[in-house]
Amino acid sequence: MPDNQDREPIVIPKPTLDRLKLYHRLLNEVEQKHISSEEIAQRIGTNAEQVRKDLTFLKTMGKPKVGYDVETLRQELEELFGVKKTTKVILVGAGHLGNALVNYPGFENYGIEIVAVFDKDPKKIGSFIGELSVLPMQDIGRVVKRFHVEIGIICVPKESAQEVAEILVSKGIKGIWNFAPTRLIVPNDVFVVDEDMTQSLLTLKHYLEIKKKKIQESHQNAEKS
Amino acid sequence: MPDNQDREPIVIPKPTLDRLKLYHRLLNEVEQKHISSEEIAQRIGTNAEQVRKDLTFLKTMGKPKVGYDVETLRQELEELFGVKKTTKVILVGAGHLGNALVNYPGFENYGIEIVAVFDKDPKKIGSFIGELSVLPMQDIGRVVKRFHVEIGIICVPKESAQEVAEILVSKGIKGIWNFAPTRLIVPNDVFVVDEDMTQSLLTLKHYLEIKKKKIQESHQNAEKS
DNA sequence: TAGATTGTTAATCGATTAACAATC
DNA sequence: TAGATTGTTAATCGATTAACAATC
Numbered sequence: 001m002p003d004n005q006d007r008e009p010i011v012i013p014k015p016t017l018d019r020l021k022l023y024h025r026l027l028n029e030v031e032q033k034h035i036s037s038e039e040i041a042q043r044i045g046t047n048a049e050q051v052r053k054d055l056t057f058l059k060t061m062g063k064p065k066v067g068y069d070v071e072t073l074r075q076e077l078e079e080l081f082g083v084k085k086t087t088k089v090i091l092v093g094a095g096h097l098g099n100a101l102v103n104y105p106g107f108e109n110y111g112i113e114i115v116a117v118f119d120k121d122p123k124k125i126g127s128f129i130g131e132l133s134v135l136p137m138q139d140i141g142r143v144v145k146r147f148h149v150e151i152g153i154i155c156v157p158k159e160s161a162q163e164v165a166e167i168l169v170s171k172g173i174k175g176i177w178n179f180a181p182t183r184l185i186v187p188n189d190v191f192v193v194d195e196d197m198t199q200s201l202l203t204l205k206h207y208l209e210i211k212k213k214k215i216q217e218s219h220q221n222a223e224k225s
Numbered sequence: 226m227p228d229n230q231d232r233e234p235i236v237i238p239k240p241t242l243d244r245l246k247l248y249h250r251l252l253n254e255v256e257q258k259h260i261s262s263e264e265i266a267q268r269i270g271t272n273a274e275q276v277r278k279d280l281t282f283l284k285t286m287g288k289p290k291v292g293y294d295v296e297t298l299r300q301e302l303e304e305l306f307g308v309k310k311t312t313k314v315i316l317v318g319a320g321h322l323g324n325a326l327v328n329y330p331g332f333e334n335y336g337i338e339i340v341a342v343f344d345k346d347p348k349k350i351g352s353f354i355g356e357l358s359v360l361p362m363q364d365i366g367r368v369v370k371r372f373h374v375e376i377g378i379i380c381v382p383k384e385s386a387q388e389v390a391e392i393l394v395s396k397g398i399k400g401i402w403n404f405a406p407t408r409l410i411v412p413n414d415v416f417v418v419d420e421d422m423t424q425s426l427l428t429l430k431h432y433l434e435i436k437k438k439k440i441q442e443s444h445q446n447a448e449k450s
Numbered sequence: 451t452a453g454a455t456t457g458t459t460a461a462t463c464g465a466t467t468a469a470c471a472a473t474c
Numbered sequence: 475t476a477g478a479t480t481g482t483t484a485a486t487c488g489a490t491t492a493a494c495a496a497t498c
Contacts, residue, residue, distance in 0.1 A: 011435060012431070013488080013489070014428060015489070015490095016489085017427075017428060017431060018424060018428075021421070021423075021424065021427060022408075025406060036454090036455065036456090037455075037456075038455080043408070044408060045408060047490090047491075048455090049490075049491055049492070049493095050489095050490070050491080052455090052456070052457065052458090053457090053458090053489090053490075053491085055457090056457070056458080061456080061457080062455075062456055062457085063455080063456070063497085063498060064454070064455045064456040064457090064496075064497050064498045065453075065454045065455055065456080065497080065498050066454090066455075066456090066498070067455070067456085068456095080431075081427060081430075081431075082430060082431075082434070087430050089426070095328075096324055096325040096328040096329070097325045097329065099321055099324070099325065100321040100322045100324065100325035101422070103320075103321040104321070104322065104422055105382075106406055106421075106422055106423045107422075107423060107426070109423075110423050110426075110427055112423065112426055112427075112430070150433060151426070151429060151430065151433070153426075157330075174433055175429045175430075175432075175433050177425060177426055177429060181250065181331055183247075183268070183269060183270060189436075191429055191432055191433060193425045193426075193428065193429050195425050196246070196331075197326070197329055197331055197332075198246075198331045198332060198334075198335050198337070199243060199246065200402060200418045200420050201314070201332070201335075201337055201376070201378075201402055201418075202242075202246060202306060202335055202337075203239065203242060203243075203418065204376060204400045204402060204416055204418050205306075205307060205312050205337070205376065205400070206237070206242060206305075206306070206307075207400075207416060208375060208376070208399055208400050208416060209307070210236060238464080238465070240465070240466090241465090261478090261479065261480090262479075262480075263479080272466090272467075273479090274466075274467055274468070274469095275466070275467080277479090277480070277481065277482090278465090278466075278467085278481090278482090280481090281481070281482080286480080286481080287479075287480055287481085288473085288474060288479080288480070289472075289473050289474045289478070289479045289480040289481090290473080290474050290477075290478045290479055290480080291474070291478090291479075291480090292479070292480085293480095
């Protein structure tokens with residue numbers, strides 16, 4: 001039995017992690033020295049209990065009657081998200097989406113840097129995406145080794161996504177951010193996060209429709225009575 | 226009291242809705258006539274109980290020993306997601322991300338059509354994004370009315386996101402898909418879905434780091450003993 | 451000090467998983 | 475018929491919300 005349980009890395013639940021990111025963003029925008037759980041809650045749109053509960057996953061503690069020290073909390077979150085130590089990632093698929101991701105301004109704020117773009121289409125090789133020249137697939141291994149890359153982004157059509165995933169895995173990639181609408185089959189020790197661009201929009205559409213139906217119904221009921 | 230409770234629209238929980246979309250995708254790819262909850266589960270990576278539970282939100286029923294009729298189920302899901310009846314949406318912000326979204330091939334499969342792109346930068350007006358010519362902001366009202374648009378996508382920098390949101394709301398938009406990393410303040414009856422591109426990648430990064438720490442620790446413990 | 455705000459424990463809620471009778 | 479697979483109910487799990495003593 002290990003006796004250093006206190007050093008056991010704490011796994012933060014996904015919903016909490018997502019909110020911690022919102023807190024971090026807020027703290028970067030805020031001017032004051034201290035902030036209460038109530039204020040954080042109001043500004044990101046949740047409740048104070050939630051905020052306090054989330055913050056128990058961190059070391060920083062608040063002071064009764066004062067709140068949390070903005071700078072301390074901001075720094076711990078910065079540390080948590082690894083803002084300072086850059087994570088290098090590669091991207092496969094030099095299409096519209098790949099282009100948008102390379103040019104996405106939000107990544108650098110979180111220490112994420114796309115160091116290379118690959119494509120199997122010979123016509124695209126050598127063309128520029130942002131400041132990066134598109135490289136051929138056979139260069140993946142070299143780049144991964146050179147920059148110690150662990151994460152790969154897949155932005156290719158679904159037909160070639162599995163093939164690309166296998167190449168990435170064979171070159172040592174341990175995490176895949178998959179934009180292709182297909183389930184990738186990878187070894188157990190490789191994380192895959194699927195990103196479905198239509199999901200959110202579809203959800204929005206669905207909930208709008210339900211609201212509309214409810215309104216229609218209440219009208220009908222009003223007419224009846 | 227309404228006596229037509231049976232017509233009360235069922236609100237499907239978000240996680241279930243997300244999985245239903247995966248089932249739908251699978252059923253479109255599948256050749257056989259029937260499919261069991263077990264097979265669906267395996268192919269999308271969940272368990273059979275989950276699948277059966279999810280499907281209780283639908284009308285389609287399976288047959289013991291046979292499974293679900295693929296075509297019936299596929300059609301009900303198609304209906305649920307409104308694949309057939311096109312939802313027209315507009316997009317504000319003709320940058321890289323806007324460009325990627327307009328050219329995203331996944332939307333049309335789910336009956337989503339971006340009918341117009343707007344930008345406040347005069348230099349961008351008239352330029353083409355996909356097949357759409359970028360329009361000036363003052364045209365929003367006209368387009369919304371003409372195409373009965375209810376959903377708007379915000380792809381502008383965070384500084385102008387709130388302003389754009391207010392314009393959209395004033396023109397009658399009821400749902401906003403927000404890509405700007407800021408919280409929008411809108412009336413109660415307007416849905417906002419925030420899309421944070423960094424979130425997934427950050428989560429991936431976080432879980433990879435935890436895994437790494439765990440491995441390190443187990444090495445240390447092994448050395449000790 | 452009195453009162454505001456914390457950290458934490460307990461209660462609630464919602465979603466997932468397990469179990470099993472119904473049935474094709 | 476026997477066995478596979480369903481639909482549904484009950485148990486479990488995890489996350490959110492409520493409550494409140496501790497304390498600055």
